[in-house]
Amino acid sequence: MIPLVDLQAQHERIRGDVEAAAVRVLRSGRYASGPEVEAFEQQFATYCGTACAVGVNSGTSALYVALVAAGIGAGDEVVTVPFTFVATVDAIRRTGADVRFVDVDPGTLTMDPAALEAAVSRRTRAILPVHLYGQPADMDPILELARRHGLAVVEDAAQAHGARYKGRRAGSIGDAGCFSFYPTKNLSAAGEGGIIVANDPELARAARSLRSWGPTDAGGRTEAGGNYRMDEMQAAVLRVKLQHLDEWTRERRTVAERYDALLGTAVTTPSRVPGAEHVCNVYAIRSPRRDAIRAALLAARVECAVHYPAPIHLQAPYADLGYRAGAFPHAEQAAREVLSLPIYPELSEERQLAVVKAVRQAATS
Ligand SMILES: Cc1ncc(COP(=O)(O)O)c(C=O)c1O
Incomplete structure (x- = not known):
């Protein structure tokens, strides 16, 4: 089977250093918030070009905590x-805020800035663009609109570590950037993790x-928080x-x-x-023959996935938002047509040729 991602291949390349880091943490006796988390936060903030970073226990927590921290x-x-992935929307709902959707651009599949103005109401407080598959959304018009209306911008950069938009790192462009360290990212x-980057101290x-139960004073907790902490083992590996x-x-x-060259116009x-x-976290193709291509890949023992098979507004837990089929035609069409092929740094050309052969045959037959 050709896998979608191959973390064993990655581990082989860095085994000595990762295993030494894990042993260092085990021997330290310090397993939750500690020096590894602090050091990683500094290194990741520097990498993104932001003043601050706050490590948490998942990308979902990063989104939730960033939104609450932004008020x-x-x-x-x-x-x-x-x-997008369901976590983007779930995080908004968990804050108690209401979700408003705008469709994606039919070409890039990221937030369509032209649709944004109509979605902004008197109650809008933030915009949450998603850097889908590892490609930053078109941030300049989003930021311009946000500034005009006094809105916060929280970036879902869960798939976009190191990506750039006009020279700026994904996550560092808006008021806060949220990353996931889930194993496929x-x-x-070596488990779950996430981080928030921001310039505003x-x-x-x-x-x-908030990530550690919220502020307290002599009378106890003064605001709600929770346990969203990153642990030392994850920070050391990261x-x-x-x-x-x-x-x-x-x-x-x-x-x-x-892939681009081998697939041609198929x-x-x-x-x-x-x-x-x-940054190519996901390599997605589009075809009206998506399901036939998927079947051909499985028959050829190639793992593939659909990111995402149903747009959020048509999923059962979000029925109460009141959106119907047809509300966001570009998102709905993308959900019918996209298919993610195996991609990871160690993927060999030989394996890619096998993937492409199956795709081309099914796409054109
Ligand atoms: C776009 C997007 N947002 C949020 C998340 C949530 O991250 P996590 O799985 O670490 O909670 C993911 C990860 O799967 C994602 O792809």
């Missing part, structure tokens, strides 16, 4: 896209407090892997370029956002 709560509205923990301070991230990204891009791929540098 979002009940009675507010947050605008995001329906073509370009920078992954007040927002970072609020996030730091410190090792961060040193390799740019090299792995270059290798991913080489793999993606090879299928299409999402188009490029002007000024965006993609």
